[in-house]
Amino acid sequence: xxxxxSSLDRALIMADAAFYSCGGGGAGAAPLGRRREVVVxxxxxxxxxxxxxxxxxxxMKLVGRAxxxxxxxxxxxxxxxxxxxxxxxxxxxxSINPYWYAAERDVAAEVIRIxxxxxxxxxxxxxxxxxxxxxxALQHPALAVEQAEQxxxxxxxxxxxxxxxxxxVELSDPKFHPFWAKVEQLGVLVFIHPQGTAxxxxxxxxxxxxxLTNTIGNPLETTIALSxxxxxxxxxxxxxxxxxAAHGGGYLPSYAARSDAVQTTFPQRMTGTLKKKPxxxxxxxxxxxxxxxxxxxxxxAAETGPGxxxxxxxxxxxxxxxxxxxxxxxxxxxxxDKIAMLGGTAMGLLGIKA
Ligand SMILES: [Zn+2]
Numbered sequence: 284x285x286x287x288x289s290s291l292d293r294a295l296i297m298a299d300a301a302f303y304s305c306g307g308g309g310a311g312a313a314p315l316g317r318r319r320e321v322v323v324x325x326x327x328x329x330x331x332x333x334x335x336x337x338x339x340x341x342x343m344k345l346v347g348r349a350x351x352x353x354x355x356x357x358x359x360x361x362x363x364x365x366x367x368x369x370x371x372x373x374x375x376x377x378s379i380n381p382y383w384y385a386a387e388r389d390v391a392a393e394v395i396r397i398x399x400x401x402x403x404x405x406x407x408x409x410x411x412x413x414x415x416x417x418x419x420a421l422q423h424p425a426l427a428v429e430q431a432e433q434x435x436x437x438x439x440x441x442x443x444x445x446x447x448x449x450x451x452v453e454l455s456d457p458k459f460h461p462f463w464a465k466v467e468q469l470g471v472l473v474f475i476h477p478q479g480t481a482x483x484x485x486x487x488x489x490x491x492x493x494x495l496t497n498t499i500g501n502p503l504e505t506t507i508a509l510s511x512x513x514x515x516x517x518x519x520x521x522x523x524x525x526x527x528a529a530h531g532g533g534y535l536p537s538y539a540a541r542s543d544a545v546q547t548t549f550p551q552r553m554t555g556t557l558k559k560k561p562x563x564x565x566x567x568x569x570x571x572x573x574x575x576x577x578x579x580x581x582x583x584a585a586e587t588g589p590g591x592x593x594x595x596x597x598x599x600x601x602x603x604x605x606x607x608x609x610x611x612x613x614x615x616x617x618x619x620d621k622i623a624m625l626g627g628t629a630m631g632l633l634g635i636k637a
Contacts, residue, residue, distance in 0.1 A: 319371035321607055321625060324618045329637060330607060331629035332367070333474065334529055334571045334595025335375035337405070342397040345390055348382045354599030357405045364412060366598065371607045373626065375598070376633055377402060377415040378444040378474055384422045385450060391420035395430050403438035414633050416444035416474050424458050428465045435469050441633040442472035442525075447504040451482070454508050455515035467523045472569070472632045476529045477504035505533030510542065513564045516555050525569065525632060527593055531579070532570035536586040539565045562586070569632070571595030572606060572624060577613040584613075589620035593629045 321328045338355035354362065357377075367375060379402075383394045395418050402415040417434025419427040434440040443466055448454065454475070466473050479500040480489070489495040505528050512518055512526070528535075535542075542561035546553055557564075566588050573595045574580055584592060596606045603609070610616070610624045630637065 316365070316368075318368040319607075321371040321373075321611075323611070323622050323625070326622075328622050329373050329626045329630060329635070330371055330594060331374045331376060331626035331633065331635060332372045332596045332598065332606065333376045333527060333593040333629050333633075334476075334573060335377055335598045336600065337377045337379060337402075339379065339398045339401045341401070342394045343382065345394050345397075346383055346386055352599055357401075360405075360409065360412075363598070364409075367412065370596070370604060372594075372596065373412070374635055375413055376441065376474070376629065377405065377413055378476060379416075379418050380476055381418070381444075381446040381478065383418075383420060384446065386420065386422070388420075388423050388426060391423060392426060392430075394418075395420050399430070399434045399438050399440060402440060406439070414441045414635060416440060416442045416472075419443055419445070419462070421445060421449045421459060421462060422452075424462050427462050431462065431465050431469065431471075435471055441635075442474060444474045444476060447475055447477040447508040453511045453515070455511040455517045460517075460520065463517060463521045463524060467521045470523070470525070472525045472527055474527050474529070475505065475508060477501040477508070477533070480504050480507075502530050502533035505529060506535045509533065509535050509565075509568065510561075513542070513561050514555070514557070516557065518564050518567070519558045527569035527571065527632075529571055529573070529595065529597075531572065531574040531583050532565070532568060532587070536565055536570065536583050539586050566591065569593055569628070572610060573597055573602060575603065575609070577609070580609060580613045581615050584616065584620065589616060590623050590628055592624045593632075594625055 321330050336355055337357050338350055340350060343350065379398055383391050386394060398418045406413045406415050417431060417438065417440040419430040421427045431443050434443065445454065479496050480503050483489050483500065484496055489500055509528055509532060518524060539562045565586060568587065569591050570583065570587055571594070572580060572592050574583055594606050594610060596603060607625065610621050629635065
């Protein structure tokens with residue numbers, strides 16, 4: 284699956300680039316105003332972006348939250364669709380970064396109702412371009428159980444999105460077990476997006492050059508969240524969970540073997556028994572492809588398995604404009620791997636029709 288077929292890759296990329304070479308916007312991008320159609324070994328491939336942000340101002344107003352970027356708005360989707368067309372992205376799975384975890388129950392219920400209704404309307408207006416993850420107020424676990432069920436069953440949303448912790452409480456906390464049981468039963472994908480490491484920010488250690496609160500704070504929070512879900516036994520308790528972690532799963536897949544090594548290095552510090560080695564849980568998690576280089580994507584695929592990687596862009600935040608080409612241009616991936624990462628696996632998880 285990860286054998287060396289780089290000459291084939293090069294041929295495919297060249298063919299792809301030649302077909303779309305007359306436009307601006309980087310290698311492989313479609314000419315202005317044209318929709319790029321991604322082709323792998325002669326076949327049109329449907330592409331899905333699992334990491335695409337949006338915002339619903341009417342809900343944000345309820346807790347006095349300001350809009351972070353105009354491009355998050357879905358009131359006019361022409362610019363977003365133009366960007367999707369240029370990059371060759373057919374479908375975005377929309378999510379909203381949590382900002383409501385401090386809200387009391389009634390306010391949180393209203394925030395989520397407005398958001399999930401609006402997400403459903405956005406998807407209904409352009410069902411061939413958008414699906415969405417339901418939002419839930421996990422600080423109120425019983426409410427979140429209802430919101431997840433309603434989001435999926437009433438509003439037709441395709442999964443649930445979460446932050447990497449809930450007001451300082453880890454996702455593995457037993458009070459969230461009813462939520463995990465519900466999403467396991469619903470069989471939907473849970474997209475975990477970090478919100479940084481507020482605890483470290485308070486110490487000042489992430490200040491200074493380089494936006495470290497985001498650059499390393501975000502993947503660090505994801506690493507902590509996933510590590511607790513593994514080591515606290517949440518993934519043993521709910522073996523059917525389908526979890527996709529943002530930014531390539533943070534740092535966990537980069538150094539996964541250390542999580543195995545601690546079991547033999549400090550067995551007395553293992554307070555619970557796991558059914559599998561930690562790295563085996565890493566291979567059942569889904570992660571997005573936002574790791575920037577072919578070598579990083581190759582390594583990620585080696586650690587998680589190529590079938591666990593879902594294309595992401597982080598739109599509208601401009602971390603990358605080349606997610607499609609990143610996957611097409613990574614040596615060692617088979618055509619089947621590339622098709623799976625570009626959208627095949629996400630289509631299955633999110634119920635997107637071919
Ligand atoms: Zn993001």
